Amino acid sequence: MTATFKIWRGDAKEGGFRDYATEVAEGMVVLDAVIQIQAAQARDLACRWNCKAGKCGSCSAEVNGIPKLMCMTRLSELPLEKPVTVEPMKTFPVIKDLVTDVSWNFRVKKKIKPFKPRLPDAPDGTWRMQQEDIDRVQEFRKCIECFLCQDVCHVLRDHQMHEKFIGPRFLIHVAALEMHPLDTEDRIEELRSTQGIGYCNITKCCTKVCPESIQITDNGIIPLKERVVDEFYDPLGWFWKGLKKLLNR
Amino acid sequence: MPDYETFEHDVLIIGAGGAGLRAAIEASAAGVRVGLVCKSLLGKAHTVMAEGGIAAALANVDERDNWKVHFADTMRGGQYVNQWRMAELHAKEAPDRVRELEAWGAVFDRTKDGRILQRHFGGHKYPRLAHVGDRTGLEMIRTLQDHGVHQGIDVHMEHTVLSLLKDGSRVVGAFGYERERGRFKIFGAKAVVLATGGIGRAYKITSNSWEYTGDGHALAYEAGAELIDMEFVQFHPTGMVWPPSVMGILVTEGVRGEGGILLNKDGKRFMFEAIPENYRAHTADDEEEGWRYCQGHKDARRPPELLTRDHVSRCIVREIKEGRGSPHGGVYLDISWIKQKMPNAAEHIKRKLPSMYHQFKQLADIDITEQPMEVGPTTHYIMGGVRVDPDTQMTRLPGLFAAGECAAGINGANRLGGNSLSDLLVFGKRAGEYAAKFARENQHGQINTNDIDSAAREALASFERSNGENPYAIQKDLQETMQNLVGIVRTETEMREALEKIGNFKTRAKKAAVTGNREYNPGWHTALDLKNLLTISEAITRAALDRKESRGAQFREDYPDKEERFSKVNTIMSKAADDSMQVRLEPLPEMPDDLKQIIEENR
Ligand code: SF4
Ligand code: SF4
Ligand code: FES
Numbered sequence: 146m147t148a149t150f151k152i153w154r155g156d157a158k159e160g161g162f163r164d165y166a167t168e169v170a171e172g173m174v175v176l177d178a179v180i181q182i183q184a185a186q187a188r189d190l191a192c193r194w195n196c197k198a199g200k201c202g203s204c205s206a207e208v209n210g211i212p213k214l215m216c217m218t219r220l221s222e223l224p225l226e227k228p229v230t231v232e233p234m235k236t237f238p239v240i241k242d243l244v245t246d247v248s249w250n251f252r253v254k255k256k257i258k259p260f261k262p263r264l265p266d267a268p269d270g271t272w273r274m275q276q277e278d279i280d281r282v283q284e285f286r287k288c289i290e291c292f293l294c295q296d297v298c299h300v301l302r303d304h305q306m307h308e309k310f311i312g313p314r315f316l317i318h319v320a321a322l323e324m325h326p327l328d329t330e331d332r333i334e335e336l337r338s339t340q341g342i343g344y345c346n347i348t349k350c351c352t353k354v355c356p357e358s359i360q361i362t363d364n365g366i367i368p369l370k371e372r373v374v375d376e377f378y379d380p381l382g383w384f385w386k387g388l389k390k391l392l393n394r
Numbered sequence: 395m396p397d398y399e400t401f402e403h404d405v406l407i408i409g410a411g412g413a414g415l416r417a418a419i420e421a422s423a424a425g426v427r428v429g430l431v432c433k434s435l436l437g438k439a440h441t442v443m444a445e446g447g448i449a450a451a452l453a454n455v456d457e458r459d460n461w462k463v464h465f466a467d468t469m470r471g472g473q474y475v476n477q478w479r480m481a482e483l484h485a486k487e488a489p490d491r492v493r494e495l496e497a498w499g500a501v502f503d504r505t506k507d508g509r510i511l512q513r514h515f516g517g518h519k520y521p522r523l524a525h526v527g528d529r530t531g532l533e534m535i536r537t538l539q540d541h542g543v544h545q546g547i548d549v550h551m552e553h554t555v556l557s558l559l560k561d562g563s564r565v566v567g568a569f570g571y572e573r574e575r576g577r578f579k580i581f582g583a584k585a586v587v588l589a590t591g592g593i594g595r596a597y598k599i600t601s602n603s604w605e606y607t608g609d610g611h612a613l614a615y616e617a618g619a620e621l622i623d624m625e626f627v628q629f630h631p632t633g634m635v636w637p638p639s640v641m642g643i644l645v646t647e648g649v650r651g652e653g654g655i656l657l658n659k660d661g662k663r664f665m666f667e668a669i670p671e672n673y674r675a676h677t678a679d680d681e682e683e684g685w686r687y688c689q690g691h692k693d694a695r696r697p698p699e700l701l702t703r704d705h706v707s708r709c710i711v712r713e714i715k716e717g718r719g720s721p722h723g724g725v726y727l728d729i730s731w732i733k734q735k736m737p738n739a740a741e742h743i744k745r746k747l748p749s750m751y752h753q754f755k756q757l758a759d760i761d762i763t764e765q766p767m768e769v770g771p772t773t774h775y776i777m778g779g780v781r782v783d784p785d786t787q788m789t790r791l792p793g794l795f796a797a798g799e800c801a802a803g804i805n806g807a808n809r810l811g812g813n814s815l816s817d818l819l820v821f822g823k824r825a826g827e828y829a830a831k832f833a834r835e836n837q838h839g840q841i842n843t844n845d846i847d848s849a850a851r852e853a854l855a856s857f858e859r860s861n862g863e864n865p866y867a868i869q870k871d872l873q874e875t876m877q878n879l880v881g882i883v884r885t886e887t888e889m890r891e892a893l894e895k896i897g898n899f900k901t902r903a904k905k906a907a908v909t910g911n912r913e914y915n916p917g918w919h920t921a922l923d924l925k926n927l928l929t930i931s932e933a934i935t936r937a938a939l940d941r942k943e944s945r946g947a948q949f950r951e952d953y954p955d956k957e958e959r960f961s962k963v964n965t966i967m968s969k970a971a972d973d974s975m976q977v978r979l980e981p982l983p984e985m986p987d988d989l990k991q992i993i994e995e996n997r
Contacts, residue, residue, distance in 0.1 A: 171637055171638075172636070172637020172638060172640065172757070174639060177639040183866075183917075184864075184867075188864065188866065188908060188909050188910070188915075189909055189916065189917050190916065191915070193434070194604070195434055195438050195439075195442075195603040195605065197640070198643045198644075198757070199749075199753065201442045201443065202438070203434065217757070241914040242914070251435075251436065254540070254543065259499075259544045260499035260540070262497055262499075271496070271509065273507065274504055275504060275508055279504065282501050283501055283526065286526075286533060287529065287532070325499065
């Protein structure tokens, strides 16, 4: 069977959709079709991919308007009687075709205070942690940095607040650090100020697109928001913070 | 000479997987300026796909474990052609390298008393793999990446290196291009570390990504370093076989570590049939004992599914060849059967193997808690690579180091699962440390601009041919050739044929044509990658021809047995003065008595 793919071709200056017809077979994913088109019809069609198994987060794009990993989107899920549109993520500047400039994400991450563990628990320099105390952190650490949540978040996509808001990916990165049982750093002040957690109005669009099914909003952003509130508007919060610092000395 | 953008670093690291990142961290901690070049975005390297775990004798789960047992297991797995010194360093240092990841924020699964949990894996006597479900590689690369970016390392993402630059015999930098704009760059460095990973893209069915084109192997070879053990290519026994578009994608050995069994189309558990002599004493007598082993009973021995990968792959090929395969040309791997043994089996499987569950559900419509998977061998790893000094990881070229999969020696004829991630850490660290030392003791070298101009001209030639060949087509033909003629089962006639074909592909590659411009042009990138792919394909084939025996991952149908005369030699290759590829056999370094004794004690 032949299907038509409307793929966005162009660069930062100009571009538009172009139609490609290609043979499709059972079990194929969108990335297979794109690679097939690249090999046979459009050798210079730019796209990123590595693992083809939803593990590296390279192949993010918008398929029929929805942010997706191309390698995990089966053609059988799509109505093939109509052309399938494939276009680059909209929140980031286009470099060429399906490849966008996601370097902002790397700059944002670099500014987040790194992990700072407490002193080791055992004389051999190791720590003790219970599995139930790390389940949540492990959930956040499943993130493959596909940036699809950043792509869909209206604060970034529609309002272009890249300078004031770090986006859902990095909110859960902060959450993973803050909820890490060994960590002693405090990141609450910048969450409120430079990282702009207040801009998130809990629409949960990020959670819906996350290919790792991380509960970004419920398990990450909302608890962080609570911590910010506790710390800034609640004297008891100040007390706990002081105590935490003392205990970690 | 046209103006090329030039960067200067004390240490330049090529590749940002586990080994490259670990080297970068170490070098930068030693106080030198570090540059890191990688083909993809940071954090996307192949390490991210490693699933099972990091092998290290932490002895958290079984207190009988220690570095000596790990050393003996590694040597046995490698059929004793490993470089013993690397295997020794690796076994001794892996535990510290794992603990240090925890200090940098990695969150491993835990034992009941709160320590790092370890799981069983093929060829390891005790549960030894520190892991995070089945996404250990992601945890490792993210931890290194997040730790590394706060150390002031200059990262050049989406850059490809085309050649190493030399001043006399010394390596003094690299020449490459930025994929985004297609512009050439010069990287001057006092020391260069290759950490480029493997060669899987030379084969049609592979678990490796497009990046794995043997760059470090070929760059080192072209510059005058030696390659060793290139005949040993690991075919992982369990890759997906259906649907066709996912063929080759890895199914972690962790499935078997958690109790998964291999069955043929008649439902027979065929792995019990041919247990190799040197593993008989370590293998379960029956299914019950095998299951008890997976459940952590210390008196039980491993099920035959957890024998080494070379052996399991060959058994699977035998079943398929003799007509007992599954409908899509594989065999069955079943973990769902454990529901007979435990309540909540489905939950247990989803917790222990979440990404496998996800992968099969989404890509193949299979629920692994209910149905068996179909699997078959897939090109996964190359034991061979750049020859290095075991302690410093320096090649025979001053200033050139190599670590991780592109370096060789630790694994011998076959690598044990889990020994790769630990290898990346142990030798990544060492390469970083000694490269930094070399950089402190030496000045920048002279860069020869003529070399650069000719490399640039060569790189652009494919744009000038108007109706040459499609580079993708050449790559595909090469992959078919290597798959069919230099695969799991090899013969002299087929490999001679492969060599001839590789010669033809070289001619065709010189006529490859690309369309479009230099900006983010995958067709051009593919044309450039062909050179390295062809070099390493030739190296694999020549080395495999010269080892006229079957050992570990190399199986010769025309020489089906191990031969005494090959038991103490490595194949070494280097580029001769007339540009031809030279192969020679070289005796292994003599092992000291104390290590020999450790091997004897662990027979
Ligand atoms: S929940 Fe918050 S972070 Fe997520 S998409 Fe909505 S506004 Fe953005
Ligand atoms: S949180 Fe989910 S959607 Fe966002 S970057 Fe990570 S994996 Fe992608
Ligand atoms: S290619 Fe890795 S997530 Fe799609």
